[in-house]
Amino acid sequence: MRSLLLSALLLGLTCTAAQADPRQDWDGFRAAMTQQASGPTGMYAIQDATVIAANGAAHLPAAQKPADARWAKDAGDQGDVRVSYRNGQALIEGPGIAAVDLLKAKEQQHTLPNGLIVRATIYENSIKTWLYNPARVAQHYKGLSFFPYDPKGVVKATFTRKDKPVGLSHLDSRNHTGLMYWIGDVELPLQGKTYTLRAFNKGQDWNKLNHLLMFVTDKTSKKTTYGGGRSLEVHFPPGQPPKTLEVNLNTMYSFLCAHSDYYNCPINLTTFVPVELRYGEKYPPTGQ
Structure with a gap:
């Protein structure tokens, strides 16, 4: 079974490598997340x-x-x-x-x-x-919560691609085995230190790849953010990942399993970052 975590991509939850206005990116991210949660097929x-x-x-x-x-x-x-x-x-x-x-x-x-x-x-x-x-939305949807926008969450990172992506079998939240491809590593500077995060994609053909995914837990996990982890996306032209990425941590979103048990979310591909990342989506939706 494959993870459906990436369905968020279909609604444009992007963190674009060349985004001119990160604050506008964050506004669009919140609007898209709300649509993803509360629409008739949300x-x-x-x-x-x-x-x-x-x-x-x-x-x-x-x-x-x-x-x-x-x-x-x-x-x-x-x-x-x-x-x-x-x-x-x-x-x-x-x-x-x-x-x-x-x-x-x-x-x-x-x-x-x-x-x-x-x-x-x-x-x-x-x-x-x-x-x-669609009738379930009025019964169950209570809104989403986000940390306030913080310009410190927009950071320059270095990406080293793998010329041949590596397939990794993983266990998901519904106890099925999925497959993701490790396509490279992101060197992400945070609070005076640099952390290495694996970057993933569901595909392996560099001619078609146009984004990378990072799965993260941090010191906010199980406190003010979803304990299972959050996702962060960076998009780029197909087959042309830049060596320097602009990463907008304000667009981190919870694994979709935070909102529905019917998703298949990876549980052993996350990277723990030993700092508080007070950016992006909070959890529970109506809390804190």
Whole structure:
């Protein structure tokens, strides 16, 4: 199983290497995080998720009420909503639904007649099929918390790329094994010392890579920030990582598992930095 931590990338939670205005970057980051949390297919709308292997299927039993709907394995009966994954298509079918390949649909999602939303994300040999109930947002979303913007959190770092990224198997928060590629190291100066953080990506082709990820815990973890760790992204033109990066720590965000148990978050790829990083997203969302 692969981690879905990177779904944040789809909403532009960026820390750009050549960002002209880090404060504006932080404002955009907070807006994107709020959208990622509170939208109709946001983190707090997730009602269920399941993985469908190639040539497999899952269904929503017709007898379930929308608030009780959960995925069940196999294609189910004729009256059920079902998703099958065959020949590279994630086909959704059911009563009142014209057959749709979710992978080609807008935002890879489809709204059911009862208001629930189904979305699919693809991996090498499987898809993860998400079920969203927009009504859950009003019940569960209490807002997000962030440290105040601090210009000291914008630092110049040095990146040393690995010409051949190294695949690392890792355990995730749902007790599955995932694969990330170690693409280089970031030398990050913080509070008078320099710390080395591994940089990761889900891909290994340097012609396509356009960002790096760092997974961090620090002395705020389990206190004012999520104990599992936070992520930090730096973006660059495809295949052209600069040796000097501008890293905006103000855009650090919690592993998405802080907001939903349905995500697969890496638990053994983090780097501990022995200082307080009072930047970015705080946790719990309504605390401190």
